[in-house]
Amino acid sequence: MGRVTLQTVADKVGVSRMTVSNAFSRPDQLSDTLRTKILAAADELGYVGPDPSARALAKGATGSVGVLMTDSLSYAFTDEVSTGFLSAITDEIGPTGRALTLLTSSSQGDVVPARDVPLDGALVYSCDGFSPAVEWLVRRDLPLVFVDQDPPENRPTVNVDDRGGARAAAQHLLDLGHRRIGILTGEKAGPHGEVEGELVSGHYVSQQRLLGWTDALRAAGVEPVIVREPMTPEDAAYAGARLLLERDGRPTGVLCHSDVMAHWVVRAAEDLGLTIPDDVSVVGFDDNPLARRIRPELTTVWQPIAEKGQVAAAALTAAIDAAQAGRVQPAEHVVLPTELVVRGSTGPAPQG
Secondary structure (H helix, E strand, O other): OOOOOHHHHHHHHOOOHHHHHHHHHOHHHOOHHHHHHHHHHHHHHOOOOOOHHHHHHHHOOOOEEEEEOOOOOOHHHHOHHHHHHHHHHHHHHHHHOOEEEEEOOOOEOOEOHHHHOOOOEEEEEOOOOOOHHHHHHHHOOOOEEEEOOOOOOOOOEEEEOHHHHHHHHHHHHHHOOOOOEEEEEOOOEOOOOEEOOOOOOOOHHHHHHHHHHHHHHHHOOOOOEEEEOOOOOHHHHHHHHHHHHOOOOOOOEEEEOOHHHHHHHHHHHHHOOOOOOOOOEEEOOEOOOHHHHOOOOOEEEEOOHHHHHHHHHHHHHHHHHHHHOOOOOOOOEEEEOOEEEOOOOOOOOOOO
């Protein structure tokens, strides 16, 4: 037998193509007996149903929502903050019957995922705000929710109080007597690792955390040493930590963009014969599960990762439903709280 089509099933049962189509997509139009007969014939012939693309075109919906991430999708499966965020999204999206599609912000030849993948809407998360992929999603006029991004006026956004959390982390070190303080950030860096100027990247979270740290430090008359800590690969992260800890006038306290970065500071300090926190106090950000596996356990800034995913997914669902119903959904901007969690990786500044 050749390719099995809708007509093949219709011919076997002795009904029209429309009747077979209704058995799959509009079961309320048929009696239970006739629908059961059609589905049994389709199963016997190996027919799985109408083409999904054609079905989506007819319905005006794809049944899929996207999450736009960094150039590397492996980040979604290796970073514990990212996996927690995506897990919360799937819990929220699952009951709607929609599928979740991960989109890389890069392109391969003529294939541009943000432009070409069929979607009902998307979350813009963990990517450079200046990325062409973001522009493609906007140009498609899809329902969008921006997460950890600079809030556009006309789109819903979900952020955490990165600036306030970073300010609290810096103040914690100041209160412990630290005055030589280093910062490892995701900001753009010069050829020797140190940041040239400030706020030069398109990463909103990096910008906000750097602002929070410097708010507190400069108010206290402390000028920090700022070094770019690349998020990947691991050897580059470790090198960034060594760059900070091996300099003259080594910092007694280090503020890190993430708990992963803090982990590499701790590793570098140990390799240099330094003790945490007696010689160097280290503060992370995120409070992901890694923070409790580090020894001593990591002082960090907690952010509500699961709640962020749930709120973002709910906002996207509402935006998609409104768009499909022809309604205008107000652009709500949500900022979730952060909280400093003090553990064993920070202590009083060493004397001398």
